[in-house]
Amino acid sequence: MKSILCFGEALIDFHAQPAADASSPPAYLPHAGGAPANVAVAVAKLGGHAAFAGMLGADAFGDLLLRSLADAGVDMRYVQRTDKANTALAFVSLDASGERSFSFYRPPSADLLFRANHFDERAFADAAIFHVCSNSLTEETIAAVTLEGMTRARAAGALVSFDMNLRPALWPAGENPHPRLWATLEAADLVKLSAEELDFVAAEAGGREHVYQRLWQGRARCLIITDGAAAIHWMTPTHAGRLQPPAVAAVDTTGGGDAFVGGLLYSLAEHHAQPDSLADLIADEGRREAVLGFAAACGALAVGRRGSFAAMPDMAEVRRFLDEHGAAGTAVSAHAS
Numbered sequence: 001m002k003s004i005l006c007f008g009e010a011l012i013d014f015h016a017q018p019a020a021d022a023s024s025p026p027a028y029l030p031h032a033g034g035a036p037a038n039v040a041v042a043v044a045k046l047g048g049h050a051a052f053a054g055m056l057g058a059d060a061f062g063d064l065l066l067r068s069l070a071d072a073g074v075d076m077r078y079v080q081r082t083d084k085a086n087t088a089l090a091f092v093s094l095d096a097s098g099e100r101s102f103s104f105y106r107p108p109s110a111d112l113l114f115r116a117n118h119f120d121e122r123a124f125a126d127a128a129i130f131h132v133c134s135n136s137l138t139e140e141t142i143a144a145v146t147l148e149g150m151t152r153a154r155a156a157g158a159l160v161s162f163d164m165n166l167r168p169a170l171w172p173a174g175e176n177p178h179p180r181l182w183a184t185l186e187a188a189d190l191v192k193l194s195a196e197e198l199d200f201v202a203a204e205a206g207g208r209e210h211v212y213q214r215l216w217q218g219r220a221r222c223l224i225i226t227d228g229a230a231a232i233h234w235m236t237p238t239h240a241g242r243l244q245p246p247a248v249a250a251v252d253t254t255g256g257g258d259a260f261v262g263g264l265l266y267s268l269a270e271h272h273a274q275p276d277s278l279a280d281l282i283a284d285e286g287r288r289e290a291v292l293g294f295a296a297a298c299g300a301l302a303v304g305r306r307g308s309f310a311a312m313p314d315m316a317e318v319r320r321f322l323d324e325h326g327a328a329g330t331a332v333s334a335h336a337s
Contacts, residue, residue, distance in 0.1 A: 002128035003049040004265050007149050008136035009111045010037040010054050011088035012061045013308050032068035033308030035133045035165045038255050042262020042312040044073035051075035057087035057110035068309055078123045085110045104169055116148045124156040128269050133165040137180040150187045159275050162188035163261050164197045178204050186218030189275045195227035221279040236279040245296040246325050248304055255311035256303040263298030267291040297321045
């Protein structure tokens with residue numbers, strides 16, 4: 001199996017711990033994390049060949065990330081280290097329903113210092129899928145590197161995946177993220193958005209239909225829209241439908257979306273998805289429900305536990321979940337668009 005190559009951010013998530021009593025100061029436990037790093041771990045724990053490309057700080061937190069990724073089975077040959085900036089940190093707080101909020105300590109940080117000359121061409125030659133998110137778009141230079149990686153991956157024949165995973169707090173005050181977001185959206189074969197992210201780009205684009213039209217005019221051949229426990233929407237240039245994910249009690253949603261994406265990419269690789277065959281694969285009912293159902297099961301398992309890397313399920317857990325729940329999701333509708 002060729003690799004699923006994830007590029008960009010790796011950081012330390014400090015997760016809030018339950019207070020012993022009302023007078024106790026807040027306590028946080030460090031977890032290795034970062035959206036593309038989480039996706040790489042999700043793929044590796046499922047048994048896939050996951051590789052990570054990015055820059056880690058030459059500090060104790062960079063050491064923790066390197067060790068945690070390697071322990072999860074991620075190929076680390078394409079990772080760089082720097083002493084020019086520290087590893088990024090994020091403090092994660094949860095509400096009663098497990099929904100998270102973030103406080104970031106990032107710029108300057110090591111992940112933003114990766115440059116195009118740090119890419120290893122062997123990584124692209126071995127990649128079936130190249131995956132990025134918007135956290136490597138927040139500064140002009142790292143955004144250009146991200147787009148360069150997408151271009152190199154495409155030239156090598158890889159399917160290019162983009163999960164927006166928008167974190168407005170990471171963008172400089174007054175910065176309009178839409179131009180960089182759209183440059184990346186238009187360069188990806190597979191786009192994953194939350195419903196909130198879709199509305200964010202739709203507000204600037206003139207509505208959801210304008211977003212869809214602009215995506216299909218670019219390279220995109222599949223759009224996946226998630227909305228927590230609500231139905232997953234999928235679209236290709238000619239077909240669209242919904243799949244209801246399994247109902248589970250959420251404990252911590254921090255890694256849920258990344259587990260979903262990891263399961264999605266793993267399953268697409270297992271189905272030998274290619275840029276020019278992706279739309280047909282998703283339009284095929286049997287293959288689509290297998291792919292999306294598997295991804296939904298991964299996401300459901302992840303939100304039922306705390307942590308980032310630690311929340312990602314392995315294949316045995318996913319198979320048990322599918323056995324216990326039957327189909328991981330229920331097809332709600334599918335139609336030609």
